[in-house]
Amino acid sequence: MLSLRGVSHSFGAVRALVDVDLDVHPREVVAVVGDNGAGKSTLVGVMAGTIVPDAGELVVDGQELGLTSPGLARQLGIATVFQDLALCDDLDVVENLYLGQELRRGGVLDEVAMEREAWRVMSRLGARVPSVRAPVATLSGGQRQTVAIARALLGVPRVLVLDEPTAALGVTQTAEVLTTIERVRDSGHGVVLVSHNMADVQAVADRVVVLRRGRLNGDFDAERASYEDIIAAITGVSPPRRRRAPGEDA
Template identity: 60%
Template structure:
């Protein structure tokens, strides 16, 4: 492993966020490397989505530090995060049924030639991204309203690849999907890892987590409460950290993956 490979794509140190008297996050640490899927799990209100919004520039921490590629950064806006290689898919997907796949991929950042929108270049790029993701979407010109729920999620994931990101944050990507569509989306998550990206997967579904994650990070009441090797950790150990059956604190499995 080279020195560059040991540097996380993103590292969060001592992140704290308060909303009035409510402590949403307290002294939270998280790191993600290239070619790694890190699952962020915890009960409702554990702070998972708040942490995702910190990485995505939607919210700013009250205390702590964020590093990208080993450099301390400020993420005052989603645009700033995107410029540094962070792309996020939130649960609402933010897609438009009346547009086709290509138009959804480039919504708000359309390519232009000298005099007009460059539809040909956007479609060519959309086809390339769908191939990279190994998507089953039949055509880059298919209207979104004709796609299944799993294919819509694939469009949202494919949109993150426009602009060559380094870090992808997926917030409950399989939350409302059937078993077949879930399997399709999990294949896309694995493909993102194969492409060399760092992936943060927020999920309530432990089967999904164990299927694709390399490491599991547990949040409880806004605090770190466990780090587990997804390949070897037992369901019972992870569940105990989520529910509080073990003391609140930095609980680490015997097969912890070192950062």
């Protein structure tokens, strides 16, 4: 669906990203993992258009483009849900979904159309909300995350970027969010999941990309790679060799 090529960015003397490549395919969850300071947040910012990289480009439909603003990222089909979600607690679900992009009919807000579409997109994600007219402040953490994802999907993006979507969530809420991610993938989108939680990564990822000190340090098939291999790529420490059983050939 899109590719990042040769992306580099520095904050003063700190090299946050160094010549990073990333491909995102349809119906795929690509997990981006790494230790603190590995460059994950910077990569999210680059894809969202909030950080303009020092070098590198985005390739969409064979065209090499520069990401220079969040608006351009949206136009190119990249929607990002940041960790803080940026929801308005005193507004209801419909108002949060359409904030700044309200539907109008005859010069007035088309409340019926917005409410109908809100129910449709929330149902598509399997969200369990009491009402789309419920204030967001009354929703659980998992429900709030789903509202943020639903808002990002309204523009029918190619790729959905999720920054630590299960941070600070309980077990039940985390399961709800992971199910939502699978539904987004199965609907044809590409998903970039930035996470430090390896259990979540192993639950939904098709591919795992490892960043270490700003550089790409591994690209693994999630089904074939072992937990030890991924951790070794994150830490830079080789996994311990399995001890052979007596009589086993070397």
